[in-house]
Amino acid sequence: xxxxxxxxxxxxxxPSSFSHERFKWYAVLTQSGMEKKAKATLEERIKKLxxxxxxxxxxxxxxxxxxxxxxxxxxxxxxKMMPGYLFVQMDPVHKATFGCVKDTPKxxxxxxxxxxxxxxxxxxxxxSRIFNRAAEATKASPAKPxxxxxxxxxxxxxxxxxxxxxxxxxxxxxDKMKLRLLISVFGRATPVELEFSKVEKLKDGE
Numbered sequence: 005x006x007x008x009x010x011x012x013x014x015x016x017x018x019p020s021s022f023s024h025e026r027f028k029w030y031a032v033l034t035q036s037g038m039e040k041k042a043k044a045t046l047e048e049r050i051k052k053l054x055x056x057x058x059x060x061x062x063x064x065x066x067x068x069x070x071x072x073x074x075x076x077x078x079x080x081x082x083x084k085m086m087p088g089y090l091f092v093q094m095d096p097v098h099k100a101t102f103g104c105v106k107d108t109p110k111x112x113x114x115x116x117x118x119x120x121x122x123x124x125x126x127x128x129x130x131x132s133r134i135f136n137r138a139a140e141a142t143k144a145s146p147a148k149p150x151x152x153x154x155x156x157x158x159x160x161x162x163x164x165x166x167x168x169x170x171x172x173x174x175x176x177x178x179d180k181m182k183l184r185l186l187i188s189v190f191g192r193a194t195p196v197e198l199e200f201s202k203v204e205k206l207k208d209g210e
Contacts, residue, residue, distance in 0.1 A: 022132045024093065027060045028125035031115035031190060032090040032105060039064045042090055042110035049108050058101050060093035065134060067165065085165050087195055089115075091131060096122060115190050126190070134165060153183055159203040161187075166196060170206065 022029065034042040043062055050059050065085040090111070094101040102122060105111060114123035153159065153176050161169045171185035174195065181200045186193045 022061075022093075022135070023128040024060055026095055026097075027093045028096050029128060029131045030092050030094065030105070030123055031126050032092055033112045033115055034088055034090050035110050035112060036088055038110040039066075039084070039088070039090055042108065045110055046090075046092070046105065046108045049104060053100075053104055055098075055101065055104055058095040058098045061091075062093070063091045063135070065089050065091065084197070085134070086189060087197070089194070091126070096125065115192060153200070153203075153205075158206050159183070159185065160206055161185075161198065161202060162204050163202045164198065166198075171196065171203075 032042075043064055046062060050056055066082055067085055068080050068082055092105060094105070096102075099122075102114075106114070116126075117123040153173055155173050155176055157173045158170055159173060161167055161171065166187055169187050171187040173183055174186050175184035177183070177197075183198055183200065183203060185196045185198060185203070187196050188194070
């Protein structure tokens, strides 16, 4: 029997191995802000349908980072890497697994799915890259001078799991010194919230 992972797992504590001889990884889109609820509901549904043998790990792409508050003290904060995403490891040969996931409340769809076709799996290497890079981003960056940003402007990510990605500014939260970027992930514009210090304006020629 396959052990079904029911514990909450973020990117900073994700297993070192993401491969399995029978299972494949799939990227699932959830309702906004409902990643944890969708994960818990899917786990309950898997147990209810007695399908634990056909599912492996279910991971939420988040990471725990250290931030410095106004008093200068460090604190650990959970931060979403890819809002609205859930990664599910399952057996694609057993077709009922797709229906189990798709019919779960708070889950919208598979990423990369086409009409009358099974969704395309995400390579193990890509899953490993996403979570292992996030595991390294655990410390706060040194304070940097505040830079003025504008909606629609392109910026480059310089720290965290999306380092070197270029995104379009969708919203500027000046009061929180954060930006909401749209970054292309798996061919889809994905919203990512980052602090001003995590990005820089593109230089000429970039």
